[in-house]
Structures are given as structure tokens and as C-alpha cells.
Amino acid sequence: MGHNKVINSVDIKQTRPYRLVTGSDDNCAAFFEGPPFKFKFTIGDHSRFVNCVRFSPDGNRFATASADGQIHIYDGKTGENVCALGGSKAHDGGIYAISWSPDSTHLLSASGDKTSKIWDVNVNSVVTTFTMGSNVLDQQLGCLWQKDHLLSISLSGYINYLDKNNPSKPLRVIKGHSKSIQCLTVHKNGGKSYIYSGSHDGHINIL
Numbered sequence: 001m002g003h004n005k006v007i008n009s010v011d012i013k014q015t016r017p018y019r020l021v022t023g024s025d026d027n028c029a030a031f032f033e034g035p036p037f038k039f040k041f042t043i044g045d046h047s048r049f050v051n052c053v054r055f056s057p058d059g060n061r062f063a064t065a066s067a068d069g070q071i072h073i074y075d076g077k078t079g080e081n082v083c084a085l086g087g088s089k090a091h092d093g094g095i096y097a098i099s100w101s102p103d104s105t106h107l108l109s110a111s112g113d114k115t116s117k118i119w120d121v122n123v124n125s126v127v128t129t130f131t132m133g134s135n136v137l138d139q140q141l142g143c144l145w146q147k148d149h150l151l152s153i154s155l156s157g158y159i160n161y162l163d164k165n166n167p168s169k170p171l172r173v174i175k176g177h178s179k180s181i182q183c184l185t186v187h188k189n190g191g192k193s194y195i196y197s198g199s200h201d202g203h204i205n206i207l
Contacts, residue, residue, distance in 0.1 A: 002030030002039045009052045013076055015059035021079075023050030029064045031079040045072050045081060052097050056104035061121070063107055067094035071109060073121060085109075085119050086126065097153075099145040108150055110140035116152040116162060130167045132160065144184050146193065153181045157199055159207070176205040 005025035013019040020032040029043040029050050048067035055062040059076045063085075069092060071085040084090075085107070093113030100107055106127065107119045114135075118128040132138045132154060142153035150162040157177035160170040179200035187194045195207040 002032070002042060003028065008050065009054075011053050011055050011062065013055045013059045013062070014057070017077060019055070019059075019062075019076060019079070021053045021055070021062050021064070023053040023064055023066075025049045027066075029053055041079065043072075043074070043079065043081075045084075046070060048094070051095060054098050054100055056100045057102060058104040060104065063098050063100070063121075065090075065095040065098045065109060069093060069095060069111070069113075071095060071098065071107070071119070083124050085121070085124055090119075091115065091117070093139070096140065097142040099143045101145050102147060106145075108143045108145045108152075110143040110152050112139045112141075114138040114140065116140050116143055116150075118150075118164070128164055128167050130160075130162050130170075132170075142181060142184050144186070144195070146186055146195070151184070151195070153184060153197075155180050157181055157201065159184075159197060174205075174207065176207075177201050177203060 003024040007024045009023040020037045022030045031040045046066040050066050052065040061076050064072045069089045071090040073082040091111035091113050093111045095111045097110040110116045116130040137156035139155040140152050144151045152160045159174040161172040163171040177199035181199045183198045197205045
């Protein structure tokens with residue numbers, strides 16, 4: 001229900017009323033209400049694969065990111081389109097990942113154009129552009145905003161700690177994988193947070 005090709009991303013609104021959004025290779029996102037979750041409608045604002053969908057922590061909005069270089073922002077309750085970040089193009093290449101700031105006001109994006117960007121969603125503007133290099137392996141395939149830490153993932157398998165004060169050079173680069181990283185998540189335990197990364201090299205690393 002809602003898609004006719006592979007689903008690439010799914011996220012659930014963590015506040016009432018609960019909602020669920022999916023993104024697919026059919027160039028669409030799908031909006032569900034629940035629980036139990038029932039399909040409501042398809043969102044067709046993108047022209048290429050929808051690679052990532054994410055609700056803001058407060059649940060008021062969700063974002064979709066696509067291979068067409070666009071990021072769309074929607075109302076978290078109704079699914080109504082609010083805006084397209086940057087107008088017709090948020091990045092010059094496909095966008096593979098997005099991550100909200102803890103206060104739900106900013107969004108971090110990662111793109112095949114070898115940049116990551118911080119967006120002020122409230123005013124629809126770029127705050128910072130991180131230029132990661134010029135090599136094909138510098139394409140940005142993932143990102144994570146965890147408290148005060150901003151991370152991006154390069155095609156090379158490197159994990160970059162981004163520096164807001166120096167967008168041209170990461171604070172730290174972790175070279176723990178030999179191939180591209182496919183997933184990144186945070187686990188909280190006993191007041192501490194651990195970041196887990198999984199790669200095509202067959203390894204899981206803990207940061």
C-alpha cells in the first residue's frame with residue numbers, strides 16, 4: 001500500500017497524534033495515520049528516488065530528501081507541504097541523508113555533491129556548507145546530529161566530525177572502515193551515548 005518499488009526509508013512521529021512516513025524508489029513518499037497505521041496518501045513532490053524521510057524531534061514537521069537534489073518540509077500532523085529548502089535545489093547532487101537538530105529548528109543534509117549543509121528550516125536558508133573534498137570518495141552518504149555533535153559519512157568509509165566554525169575542515173576524521181558505511185545509529189545506555197556504524201566491509205564499529 002502506497003509504493004510500487006523498494007522502500008528506502010521509514011520514520012515514525014514520536015508524539016501524538018502518531019504518523020508514519022516512507023520514502024521509495026518510486027519517487028514518492030507515503031503518509032500513514034495510526035496506530036494501527038493506515039495509508040492515507042502519496043506525496044509526489046520529488047522527481048527521483050526518495051532516499052530519506054525524517055520527523056523532527058518535536059513531531060511538528062517531517063522532511064524528505066531525494067536523488068533529485070531537493071528537500072521538502074511537511075506538516076507533521078497533516079502531511080501538507082510547507083516548503084522546499086533552497087527552492088528548486090538544496091544540493092547540486094543527490095541527497096542521501098538528513099538529520100534534525102535536537103531543538104527541531106535546523107536540518108543537516110548529506111549529498112553526492114561532496115557537501116553537507118546545515119539548514120535553518122524556519123527561515124528556509126543555508127547556515128553552513130561543509131565542503132568535504134573533490135574526490136569521488138568524498139561524496140557524503142550519511143549524517144547524524146547527536147546533541148552538539150554533527151557527523152557525516154563519506155563514500156570512502158570515513159566518519160567526519162563537522163566543525164561549524166571551520167566548514168572546510170572536520171574537527172576529527174575516523175577511518176575505521178575500509179568500504180562505504182551503510183548505516184549509523186545511536187544507542188543510549190547508563191547516561192552515555194554510543195554510535196554504531198555498519199559497513200560493506202563486513203564490520204560494525206562502536207564510537
